[in-house]
Amino acid sequence: MIRHGRVRRAFIGVTAQTAPIPRRFALAAGIAGATGAMLTSVEAKGPASEAGLMSHDLVFALDKNPVTGVDDLIRLLGAERIGNPVVLDVIRFGKPRRFHLLPRERSRARARASGS
Secondary structure, eight states: OTTTSSOOBEEOSEEEEEEEOOHHHHHHHTOOOSEEEEEEEEOTTSHHHHHTOOTTOEEEEETTEEOOSHHHHHHHSBGGGTTSOEEEEEEETTEEEEEEEOOEEOOHHHHHHHTO
8 A cells, every 4th residue: 555555456357246156066166165256247358358257157266265255356356466367266057167367457447436
């Protein structure tokens, strides 16, 4: 905050909500978590879209850190992730998939428009 005069957040271009992971999908993916962050929308030309993520993908890990919901996803996308590649593990159509993406800095205009 001192260096930039504001709190910086990494931006991947998604909105999400906490959602349950069906037990059979969790077993297939080898995860113990009962919930994850379901992507409800993916911004066109954003980092997530460019990496191939889609709406309804269910994120369960970011760089091997468990994601049990939206709060975990937000917490894990701190300033240190800006410009550094990350790996998202998701469940798509019941099968685990891995995506590599490069978070960008959240712009001030975008932050004001979303209320954050």
